[in-house]
Amino acid sequence: MKSASQFQLKQSNSFNVASITPSLYQPASYADLDDLAEVLNQPFYILGEGSNTLFVEDETPVIIRPGFKGVDIEETCDGYRVRVGAAENWHQLVIRCVEQGIYGLENLALIPGSVGAAPVQNIGAYGVEFADYCQEVEWFEFSSKSVKTLSRQDCQFGYRDSVFKGALYNQGLIISVTLIFPKNWQAKLSYHGLDVLPEDVSALDVMKQVIAIRESKLPDPKVLPNAGSFFKNPVVSPEQHRLLAQEYHDMPSYPQADKSVKLAAGWLIEQAGLKGFMLNGAAVHDKQALVLVNKGCASGKGISSLAKHVQTCVLDKFGIKLQPEVRLIAARGEVELDEFEQ
Ligand SMILES: Cc1cc2nc3c(=O)[nH]c(=O)nc-3n(C[C@H](O)[C@H](O)[C@H](O)COP(=O)(O)OP(=O)(O)OC[C@H]3O[C@@H](n4cnc5c(N)ncnc54)[C@H](O)[C@@H]3O)c2cc1C
The missing domain is CATH 3.30.465.10 (Uridine Diphospho-n-acetylenolpyruvylglucosamine Reductase; domain 3)
Known part of the structure; x- marks a missing residue:
């Protein structure tokens, strides 16, 4: 199986943040998959093209990048x-x-x-x-x-x-x-x-x-590195929606089949006054608040600190805790925004 040690992943994630994996394995056949078992006794992460992934530390776990084509x-x-x-x-x-x-x-x-x-x-x-x-x-x-x-x-x-x-x-x-x-x-x-x-x-x-x-609408990750929507659109109960809608008449909302209501995370972030807000070389995109961008040399930790700030501001204003859609990967594996030390 194709593999590499101490592999730099900067070109392998759309946030373009630097992070090194101790080992990269690229299974491309059924035989390669059998060999994988030996590397699974340590933290690992399966990586595609890294466009929904934020490496939050200088090191990642072992990376498995499937190579199956056709x-x-x-x-x-x-x-x-x-x-x-x-x-x-x-x-x-x-x-x-x-x-x-x-x-x-x-x-x-x-x-x-x-x-x-x-x-x-x-x-x-x-x-x-x-x-x-x-x-x-x-x-x-x-x-x-x-x-x-x-x-x-x-x-x-x-x-x-x-x-x-x-x-x-x-x-x-x-x-x-x-x-x-x-x-x-x-x-x-x-x-x-x-x-x-x-x-x-x-x-x-x-x-x-x-x-x-x-x-x-969306910044091209090759020009302005990003991972698309950073947060999921939150889904709230009909009661919570009713209370919010009384206060915010122009709040976009999308009723769901089970009577819950989906809200627009981008709108909530914008209303919290964060459009264009910058921190640690990362920013809330000035045209689409749901997208966080790397302005050039932000680290994964810098971008996750910005995400945490956005989460806190929206929680304070609306009582809604936004959840990341992007996967946050530390050296020990996948982490939650709360659990990761900023
Ligand atoms: C500019 C931009 C716009 C976007 N717009 C949209 C959009 O409109 N709609 C949308 O849904 N998403 C959107 N996304 C998010 C992203 O495109 C998707 O999540 C996409 O599927 C990620 O693919 P990837 O290969 O880069 O995944 P990665 O970031 O590499 O991995 C994502 C997740 O998939 C897992 N994974 C990857 N490959 C495998 C595998 N072979 N087996 C098991 N697990 C695997 C990883 O472990 C991880 O949990 C956007 C992203 C960007 C940068």
Whole structure:
């Protein structure tokens, strides 16, 4: 198996923070996976492209970076079945599918990261999420050293959530995903920005529009390093929502099927007066408050201190504790914002 010691991860995370792993392992075959067992008796972290990851210390645990590649497309009478290796790039997959006449993923264009990470937080944007097209996930279980096939139901997808963040957390590694697309495609245009498109719009034009909107709203990590939305949109009880809405009449809110109400974390951060706020070389983005950016030479610790400050200010003002969507990784493994010493 390909491996390296004392490997610098600055180029391997979209916050562009420096951090060194004592050992990097890159399994790319089933045989490599068997060899992994020997490294799992110490803290480790599975890394894709690092676009939802913040290394908060100068050192990380052992890093396992899956190297499984390949895209296999099978046409059936009424659709397509596409099996994709975990190490493929998500956006390139979207482009390839749309160019080959396989439609459905166009609303998920330009989401950074690897295919293997997509099921973990059930990536979503513009009214579509990974779960909508997932048929199964091929997963290597560390304890039994065996490959399992998890159905969409097994994956327990939710809003930015899945079994890989819950019961199967750190229990194994995603090798590939299989997606299924019906031929009778219909554009999903309900989201603001896409609703201006005609009903008979092509998937290619939906993709172009999604890319244009995203480029106008979100900073490009290559220019201004960031990990997209730093916090999840909080979900509150109907009672808590009623009390807040009495005080903040223009507060955006999105009622959920179970009667809870989702609020916009970006709006809460902006109302707490933090848009553009800078600390330790990191900043709350001046156009999109949900995004924290590295202004150049911030450390992971500096960015996490800013995140903590944002969390505290929003809690003080609204009584809502924002939870990071980004994974915080210290030398001992994954940590919570509270638990990590600022
Ligand atoms: C500018 C920007 C915009 C973004 N916009 C969106 C958006 O619109 N919607 C959205 O949902 N997300 C968005 N994100 C977040 C990010 O793109 C996704 O979370 C993406 O899936 C991360 O992929 P990655 O390979 O970089 O994951 P990493 O950061 O490397 O890892 C993320 C998590 O997945 C786990 N993981 C990775 N690979 C595997 C594997 N093979 N097996 C098991 N576990 C694995 C890691 O352990 C970690 O817990 C955005 C990020 C950025 C920088």
